[in-house]
Amino acid sequence: MSSCTGDSLARLLVTPSDAAIHFLLLGMLSSATMDTQNTSASEKSDFVRDIVAADLREGRIGEVVTRFPPEPNGYLHIGHAKSICLNFGIAAEFSGRCHLRFDDTNPIKEEQEYIDAIMADVRWLGFDWGEHLYYASDYFEQLYEWAVYLIGEGKAYVDDLSADEIREYRGTLTEPGKESPWRTRSAEENLDLFERMRSGEFPDGSRVLRAKIDMASGNINFRDPVMYRILHSTHPRTGDAWCIYPSYDFAHGESDAIEGITHSICTLEFQDHRPLYDWFIANLPVPSTPHQYEFARLNLTHTVLSKRVLLRLVKEGYVRGWDDPRMPTLTGIRRRGFPAEGIRDFAAMIGVARADSVVEIEMLEHAVRNVLNRTALRRFAVLDPLKVVIENYPDDQTEEMDVINNPEDPSAGTRKVPFSRELWIERGDFMEDPPKKFFRLAPGREVRLRSAYFITCNEVVKDAKGRVIELRCTYDPATRGGAAPDERKPKATLHWLSAAHAVPAEVRLYDHLFASPFPGSDGRELFDDLNPDSETVLRDCLVEAALGDAGIGETVQFERLGYFCVDPESASGALVFNRTLTLKDSWAKIRAQITT
Numbered sequence: 001m002s003s004c005t006g007d008s009l010a011r012l013l014v015t016p017s018d019a020a021i022h023f024l025l026l027g028m029l030s031s032a033t034m035d036t037q038n039t040s041a042s043e044k045s046d047f048v049r050d051i052v053a054a055d056l057r058e059g060r061i062g063e064v065v066t067r068f069p070p071e072p073n074g075y076l077h078i079g080h081a082k083s084i085c086l087n088f089g090i091a092a093e094f095s096g097r098c099h100l101r102f103d104d105t106n107p108i109k110e111e112q113e114y115i116d117a118i119m120a121d122v123r124w125l126g127f128d129w130g131e132h133l134y135y136a137s138d139y140f141e142q143l144y145e146w147a148v149y150l151i152g153e154g155k156a157y158v159d160d161l162s163a164d165e166i167r168e169y170r171g172t173l174t175e176p177g178k179e180s181p182w183r184t185r186s187a188e189e190n191l192d193l194f195e196r197m198r199s200g201e202f203p204d205g206s207r208v209l210r211a212k213i214d215m216a217s218g219n220i221n222f223r224d225p226v227m228y229r230i231l232h233s234t235h236p237r238t239g240d241a242w243c244i245y246p247s248y249d250f251a252h253g254e255s256d257a258i259e260g261i262t263h264s265i266c267t268l269e270f271q272d273h274r275p276l277y278d279w280f281i282a283n284l285p286v287p288s289t290p291h292q293y294e295f296a297r298l299n300l301t302h303t304v305l306s307k308r309v310l311l312r313l314v315k316e317g318y319v320r321g322w323d324d325p326r327m328p329t330l331t332g333i334r335r336r337g338f339p340a341e342g343i344r345d346f347a348a349m350i351g352v353a354r355a356d357s358v359v360e361i362e363m364l365e366h367a368v369r370n371v372l373n374r375t376a377l378r379r380f381a382v383l384d385p386l387k388v389v390i391e392n393y394p395d396d397q398t399e400e401m402d403v404i405n406n407p408e409d410p411s412a413g414t415r416k417v418p419f420s421r422e423l424w425i426e427r428g429d430f431m432e433d434p435p436k437k438f439f440r441l442a443p444g445r446e447v448r449l450r451s452a453y454f455i456t457c458n459e460v461v462k463d464a465k466g467r468v469i470e471l472r473c474t475y476d477p478a479t480r481g482g483a484a485p486d487e488r489k490p491k492a493t494l495h496w497l498s499a500a501h502a503v504p505a506e507v508r509l510y511d512h513l514f515a516s517p518f519p520g521s522d523g524r525e526l527f528d529d530l531n532p533d534s535e536t537v538l539r540d541c542l543v544e545a546a547l548g549d550a551g552i553g554e555t556v557q558f559e560r561l562g563y564f565c566v567d568p569e570s571a572s573g574a575l576v577f578n579r580t581l582t583l584k585d586s587w588a589k590i591r592a593q594i595t596t
Contacts, residue, residue, distance in 0.1 A: 044093065046352035048086065048293055052094055052263055061262045064096030068122070069136075069252070072102050072236070073109035074307040075322040075329040076121045078343070078364070079298040085347035086295070087265055088127040099259055100129035103252065104137050105245050107235040115236065117322070121330040125340050132259075136251045137237050139258055143246050144198065146254060146284050147209060147227055151190045155283055156227060157183055158193040159210050166208070169215075170223050176216035177223040183212065197230055200243045204230050211250075213279065221276045225249055253277040257286035264290045267297035268356060298350070299358045302512035303328050304519055309526065318530060319513070325565075325578045326513040326534050336510060337555035337565025337580030339375070342368035361512065365581050372555060372563050372580070377405045377412060380450075380495045381543040381558040381577075383507055386427040387470045387499065390455060393421040398498070401481070403451040415546055419452050422499035424542055426560075429494050430471060432460055439491035441471070448493040450559065454479040495559045502542035505575035507564065509536040547575065555580055 055061045066087040070076060076084075091098035100122060104110050122129070150156035159182045161169060171177035185193075194209055196202065209228035217223055227250040232243045256264045264277070271294045281289055298305065305328060313319050313327070322329050325336035333343070346367035350359050380403075399419045405412035425441070434442045441447050446456045459472035478485050482493070513534045520526035543558075547566075550556065555565040563580040570576045 044089075044348075047354060048263070048265060048295060048352050049090060049093070051293060052090055055262070056094065063262070064091055064094040065099070065260050065262045066091045066096065066265060067099040067101050067256065067259065067261050069101045069103045069255075070118050071106070071109075071248075072104055072111065072114035072118060073106065074114060074311060075117050075331055077305050077307075077310065077328045077330065078300065078303070078333065079305040079328075080121075081125060081330060081343050082298045082347050082350070083265070083267070084122060084125055084127060085344055086352060088122075089347075090263070090265075096262075097132060098127070098129060099132040099134055099261070101134040101255060101259065102136065103248060103255075104135050104235070104237060105248060105251050106231075107233040107245065108231060110236055112236045117331060121334075124330065124334060125343060134255070134259060135237060136246075136255050137235065139251070139255055140238065140242055140246070142258065143251055143254055144244075146286075147246075147250070148191065148194065149284065150211065150227075151194060151209075152187055153283070154187060155212050156190070156209055157185050157212055158190045158197070159183070159208050159224075160206070161208075163205060166226070170220060171215070173220065177220075179215050180210075180224070183224070194228075197228070197244050198242070200232065202230055204232055206230060209244075211280075213276075219272060219275055221249070221273050222279070225276060249273060249276050250280060253280050253290065253292070254284065254286060256290040257281060257284075257288050260288045261290040264292040266292055266294050268294045268354075269297070270294055294354075296353045296356045299356060300328070300364065301358060301361045301517040302514050302519070303361060304514065304526065313513075318527075325508070325510050328513075334553070335565070335567065336578050337372075337553075337563060338368050339371045339555065342371040345371065358518075360517075369563075369581060369583075372557065374408050375406075376555050376557045376563055378403075378407075378559050379544055379547055379556045380417065380497055381505070381507070381541065381547070381561060381564070382424045382426055382495070382497050382502070383538050383541045383558075383561065384427040385424040385497075385540065385542055386430055386468065388423040388425055388455070388473055388496070389470060390421050390423070390473050390475045391458070392474045395421055397421070398500070401451045417451070417544060417546075418498045418501045419496075420498040420500050423449075424497045424499055424502055425471075425494055427468075429492075430457070430468070432468065440494060441492070446488070446490050448479075448482050448490045449496050450493050451482050452480070452496065453477070453482070454484060454488070454490060495561075497542050497544055501545050503545050503548055503575065505541045505543045505547070505577055507538045507541045507577045507579065508567070509538065509579045510534065511536075541577075543575065543577070557583075 052064055056064065068084050068087045070080065088098045102115060147156060159180050161180050161182070169178050169180060193207065197207055207230060208226045210224045210226055213222045213224055215223045226247050228244045228246055230243060231245050234240055235242060270292065274292045277292045310327065310329065314322055319327055323331040323335045325332055346364045349363060349367055397420065400416040401419050402414045403417045404414055430441045431438050432443060441457050443457050443460060446454050448454055453475040455473045455475045457471050457473050460468055461470035461472065463469050511534050512531055514529045515531040516529040519529040550566045552566050552568050552571055555563055558564050562582040564577040565580050567576040567578050
């Protein structure tokens with residue numbers, strides 16, 4: 001975290017970098033879909049939706065049932081949002097339903113905090129599972145009975161090999177595995193040992209239950225995968241009722257079958273697990289036969305979407321917490337001010353593909369700006385204040401100027417903003433000796449104050465160190481509202497605040513958490529790519545009084561500066577704003593260049 005005042009502020013208000021634009025151009029050439037956010041549900045098409053439509057049309061299913069199955073071992077991130085939008089979206093488009101099911105099979109890493117946060121995030125995105133909230137732990141007894149069934153069929157056995165030995169025996173991609181010496185135990189012995197595992201007789205790691213499939217299979221997942229392990233750990237929902245817990249591979253497909261899921265949609269890393277998913281379904285007396293389909297997960301530049309890395313960022317203090325506005329977690333981007341509609345639009349823009357690719361973060365920002373440009377109210381704020389005294393304006397006079405709330409939304413109306421003799425403007429909007437292309441305020445130059453008057457700078461006041469601390473100006477009373485009765489048209493329009501009415505605020509400027517578009521690439525240590533300027537705190541900012549009524553989480557546009565969101569810390573005292581995004585949209589500009 002860094003702090004900034006004065007002239008360096010201008011640098012922080014301009015993003016992205018030339019390097020980011022370079023990578024953006026490269027990525028544009030390989031993007032399959034660029035702008036489908038306005039496509040209606042009936043017009044959406046991708047390979048998953050095509051499969052679902054064919055299954056309905058040809059009578060293989062009567063109703064579409066999907067599910068979103070998060071493991072409650074961390075907070076959801078933007079990659080999960082893609083899956084949420086896909087699963088809930090398909091269910092809605094085909095008049096089906098989507099279940100929310102927590103894969104709570106590892107009590108060592110799972111917490112109620114994560115369960116609560118995941119439900120809040122799904123609701124924030126705009127989706128509702130209704131009465132269809134489930135947990136894998138709901139099915140622990142049934143899963144145990146099915147494990148017993150497989151033992152009785154000679155298709156599962158209790159193994160005494162340690163975890164390291166199991167890995168060693170499993171073989172490699174080029175060498176087959178070798179069978180455990182415990183693989184030939186009788187069904188009776190296995191049933192006895194498995195029951196004793198459940199009763200808590202053995203310590204953690206001493207035994208596991210494995211499926212008996214094929215140790216020479218070319219698919220390593222088929223080489224006698226672990227179905228149950230011993231974990232003497234309290235479960236968030238079942239307490240100490242169990243000390244053995246099913247593996248994901250065993251619990252996942254069977255939970256789908258219990259719930260009648262028709263399309264179990266996963267990301268590509270589960271593709272090699274699909275034959276195992278099908279094997280369990282085929283070898284158990286399950287009530288339905290779901291099918292698994294895989295799509296490409298989200299990879300985003302300047303971003304890491306690994307729960308392990310995100311947890312480390314939190315635990316080691318690189319960020320303020322899971323909801324830090326720099327984090328790609330849904331709670332983090334919500335705190336930063338990203339609207340749920342923008343996330344849904346982004347998911348529609350990137351589409352659903354079979355092959356992994358990298359999406360530029362500028363594409364996400366473009367989707368968010370599109371929404372905020374339509375919906376965010378405009379407000380005045382001065383992040384680096386410079387005083388202006390209008391010498392010919394009455395000392396005791398205050399006027400109220402009518403200012404438009406959102407030029408993109410006439411229904412948003414106008415607001416009253418007080419105007420007085422002493423004002424604040426941005427320090428970056430004045431230069432004593434301006435270059436040729438600087439059109440803002442300078443000695444002897446006239447500019448327009450937004451929705452107020454034209455003013456001209458007549459005198460510059462400096463402190464003992466030569467720093468400009470005040471501008472003495474005059475105004476033209478005939479230009480009230482920001483228009484002149486003659487042909488004068490100043491080249492610059494500035495935002496401003498009445499000094500007597502401005503409200504102090506802290507403003508936090510956010511940039512990418514990782515400076516490199518591809519963190520940890522080319523053999524670099526991942527954390528070496530952390531951006532030291534990802535957060536800059538400005539503590540001497542001023543905002544218009546109307547922002548004192550803004551709600552926590554509300555995102556507004558500070559005119560000419562960007563989009564900013566009211567931080568939850570504002571509830572305990574002074575106003576705190578997080579910069580959501582700058583106004584500059586490099587994605588829209590480059591896309592226009594390529595598509596024309």
